[in-house]
Amino acid sequence: MLTNLWYVAEWSKVVKDKPVRAKLLGQNFVLFRDKSGKVHCLSDVCIHRGGSLSNGWTTERNCVACPYHGWEFDAEGKVQFIPSRGEDAPIPERARIDAYPTEERYGMIWVFLGDLPEEERYPIPDFPEYEDKKNWRAVDVEYNWNGTVDRVVENGIDIGHTAFVHPGFGYPEMADKNKIVKVDKGEYWGSSDNVLYPPQLQGNLGLMKFFRKDKAATHVTPAFYLPGHCVRLHIKVNSWMEIIIFDANTPVDENTTRSFAVQVRNFFKWPIFDGGSRKRTSKVFGEDGAIVEALSPNYLPETLESEVSVEQDKFMGAWRQIRRRHIEEKGWKIDTKAMKPFEGEKVFTIPSPARRTNPHLKWALDTVPLVAPIREAAPVPEEAPKKEVSPEVS
Template identity: 80%
Template sequence: MLTNLWYVAEWSNKVKKKPVKVKLLGQNFVLFRDSKGKVNCLSDICIHRGGSLAGGWTTERDCVACPYHGWEFDPEGKVQFIPSRGEGADIPERARIDAYPTQERYGMIWVFLGDLPEEERYPIPPFPEFDDRKNWRPIYTQFDWTGSADRVVENGIDIAHTAFVHPGFGYPEMADKNHIASIERTEHSGSSSCVLYPPKLDGNLGLNRFARKDKAETHVHPGFYLSGHCVRLHIQVNSWMEMIIFDANTPIDENHTRSFVIQVRNFFKWGMFDRGSVKRTQEVFEQDAAIVEALSPNYLPESLENEVSVEQDKFMGAWRKVRKNHIEKGWKIDTKAMEPFEGEKVFTIPSPARRTNPDLRWALDTVPLVPGTKRQLDAVPVTENRSA
């Protein structure tokens, strides 16, 4: 699991005034909305006696109160009020927990889990079609996997599995016709263009059957972003029907992933088609889960030595490369190093304030990280092309 990235913690409409507990990267966090409507994210562990802030309430000071002794934490994680000491009493400087940057985008709450300053963070992935309601209609769903997020992302951008795992997407006997036409990679993302030959479309009251001939050349553009461990799958069904599946794949812990999924389509934009759309998207995730949850190992191997790859796996290689670069910067959580402390000690993800307040003796230790081998990367985009 990787720190110093934006991740989706929850849907925007799930977080109102009442604190909400979420788990990401194996740690608990509390989300709460203040009186200005801004969502805040704090470590869920009260540094007084370990209370879970998510069990508390929001206060008039725009704080979240711990349910154990009522200490109030502001959006920056600083204690503003200790009821047992009373109004106006001194607050110890160490009475502070980690607070994480938040943004709301695409109806999702994004939290930055790491200590990098703003200018060094990879951006939240673009999704311009989401805001273009005139041309695109969205549906929302989510999916929980018993599997690691890196495997889930790899599955999402893998075109060679579609003919085998998703009967609606292709024919196993035509697997050699599917191909990757181009790949592009940046320091933190990748995109590709592929050609597939799927069967006629099913669903939408049978209207889809007129949309595409059997085995017609279909252009699919898978993409990934390290931010949010997002996958974007743009499918050009025919000359006038397109859909984009955008999912943020949040690592809950090492072997659990929650996908926050938005699908937009530029056809049949009436609400009566939404239910069918959600159902078909869920079916696709279920087909994938049956495979991904049975993979060995259940995480992405760090080296290619124990696997055999072929040409069609090239785009997955781009994802692995981008992920590896981040690990080499020293931002992978060393979960094994935490194991001996299980049940004895808690850790927290370092927040940006740790860098700006290096002299503060923070109450909680930060998660151990696998030492990096480099700090800087070539930011030059790599482009590979071959004719289709």
């Protein structure tokens, strides 16, 4: 699991006037809205006696109150009021917890879990079609995986499995026809163009089957982004029908992933067709979930030597390479093994930007240990040149 990235913590519609708990990167956080409607994210551990703020309430001071002794924490994680000391009593400097930047986009609450200053953060991936309500109709779908997020992202961008895992997407006998045409990648993202030969379409009151012939060449463009561990799958159904599935994949902990997905379509935009869109997207997640849950090892192997790869795995290789670079060069991987001996005894927290901007501050909790980088960062071009896929096999 990686720090220093934006992740989706919850759907916007879930966080109303009460604090809500969200678990990401193995840690608990509290989300709450202030009176202006702005959402905030704090560590869910009260530094008084360890109360869970998400079981508390929001207050007149625009704070979240701990349910144990009522201490109130503001949007920056600072204690503003200690009831047992009364109004105007001084607040100890260490009476603060980590607070994380938040954004609301695409109906989701994004939180930046790390201490990087704003200008160094990778952006939340673009999803302009979500905002373009005139031309696209959106439905949201959630899926929870018994699987590690790295495997989930890899599955989302894997073209080869579609012929076997998704009957609506491919035929086993067409496995050698499905091709990666092109791979592009940058510092924190990758994209690939593919041609697949799926079956005739189903659904939408039987109308869909008229719009694409069986085994017609279909362009599919999967992309991944390190921020949000997002996958964007763009399917050009035919010359005028397109579907995009945009999902942010949140590592709840090492073995559990929560996918916040939005599917948009530029056809049949009436609400009557929403149920079918949602159902078909959920079905695809379920088909993938059964496979990912049973993978061995559960984690993504850190080296390629323990697996055998072929041409169709090329794009997954780009994902692994970019992810690995952020572990080995930037040192963003949480060292969960180093925390294991302290389980139940000690609480760690993800470092927030305030720890870096105010190094003199004293904090009650230690930050999560990180796996030390093993090499200097190599310079990465702004945008890597477009590359045709070579047929080499590793």
